[in-house]
Amino acid sequence: MAHVLVLGGGFGGLAAAHELRRRLPPTDEVTVVAMSDRFFVGFAKLWDVAGLRPLLDGTRPLERLRRRGIRFLQAEITSIDPAARQVETTAGTLSADGIIVALGATYQPTSAALLENGAFNLYHAEALPGIRAALEELTEGTLLVSILGAPYLCPPAPFEATLLLEERLRKEARRERVNVVVSTPAPLTLPVAGADASRYLADRLTERGVTVLTEHAVETIDRETQTVQFEGGDSLEWQLLLAVPAAAPPPVVTKSPLAGPSGWIEPDRHTFATHTDRVYAVGDCTLIPTSTAQLPKAGVFAEAAGKISAANLAADLYGGDHITFDGYGFCFLELPGKQVATVTGDFYAEPRPDVRLTPPDEASFRAKQQWEQERLTAWLG
Structure with a gap:
């Protein structure tokens, strides 16, 4: 045996x-x-x-x-x-x-240290009650979603979170008083998916009025002044900071x-x-x-x-x-209005991954829901 x-x-x-x-x-x-x-x-x-x-x-x-x-x-x-x-x-x-x-x-020590300065860890389930409470109190100022380093888990998730939260603020008539910003140290929103998918995602964020800060690596977070200092000199005040830690x-x-x-x-x-x-x-x-x-x-x-x-x-x-x-796989990309796009293809292809983005629709959102339920049911009943 x-x-x-x-x-x-x-x-x-x-x-x-x-x-x-x-x-x-x-x-x-x-x-x-x-x-x-x-x-x-x-x-x-x-x-x-x-x-x-x-x-x-x-x-x-x-x-x-x-x-x-x-x-x-x-x-x-x-x-x-x-x-x-x-x-x-x-x-x-x-x-x-x-x-x-x-x-x-787990998380890189530099990210863990930054998270101690007033940021919520967007990826930590135990942070969810605090995030929900802070969102309820957010009536004006800046909501910042910030990627703290690479690699990080689930590459589309920070941008999906930004879009879904922007949609929530809009539905609750708070969007006009809240500035929504997403930052990443990378030159593209989704480097693993390539330039075309990254451009598509950046366009979707921009058309919702979200400020996209690429090549913005977080240097320090100041809890007292509620300010993020980026490498290179830029800074940004925030009222709610949701951070995505680099993985280790x-x-x-x-x-x-x-x-x-x-x-x-x-x-x-x-x-x-x-x-x-x-x-x-x-x-x-x-x-x-x-x-x-x-x-x-x-x-x-x-x-x-x-x-x-x-x-x-x-x-x-x-x-x-x-x-x-064989390197073939896909990632869901959730957008407002319960619509989902998919990035699909050969991630082992040379000289670069051969992936394409399928336009979003509600059918793909339902497929995403079904994908989750199939695994929960098959694995754990």
Whole structure:
């Protein structure tokens, strides 16, 4: 009887666990270890702050994995020994015949320090009550959504949040007194999607009266004066600041033998195998190079990697063909009026990713809703 560990209960981890359960004999054990006891799709946080739907409505307990024949252990992972295929956790030592690491990402220290100066972390579910309360009180001044560095998770999300909040302010007759601004240190709004998609998004923001500040890296945030100072000398006063922190690999990853020179795990970008037999890595804890940068840190890609790594680990254990990831994927881009555009294509293409943007419509918004519900139902009932 084989025992496989899946480290992490996000997109990559859940996709991997279910694929393993499907491919392995019923007598084999699949265990998911995660620090959180629940799962939700990341974009559900934006629906919460925009007043479209409470996050709780899209949240499911990981304990329900047991209904699918998958063991769940809520614990913090404190060290990983890939050669021994052994993991230390706050619940004890776990050994396995194979491991899939899907531990997500944390925040760069510089971003964490900036967040302590009066900014709300737009990506942190625990910040949502405070954001909602601050939005209710916002009657004038500037709402600033600011990307603090790269890489960051889910590249379209800061701009989607800006548009959805602008729409909310407009519906609530507060928009005329509130200036809406979004800033990024990058030269484009969506570098991973290319110049055309970036231009399209910038145009949608501008036509809603949103000020788009590209090449504006945040240097300091002053809580007392409620001012952001950008590198290069520009500054901006804000009444509400929603910040998007730059991502960093979890410390347990950087301290492990799995970490590459970057600090991230750098698996084979087609099979997601690490340099250790029967150990794979997927999702936000990895760095997957592309022709121009790296594969977006987004749920769609983590899910694909999770399924592929699980299939390959099953082949390692019992024989059979290994499969590969071809770089193809998509990202949702939500716009006002419950419309969604998609950026779709080959992110591994040379000399640059070959992606195209499909114009937004309400049918794609419904498809986005269905995409979420399908995963919640299939994975956690």
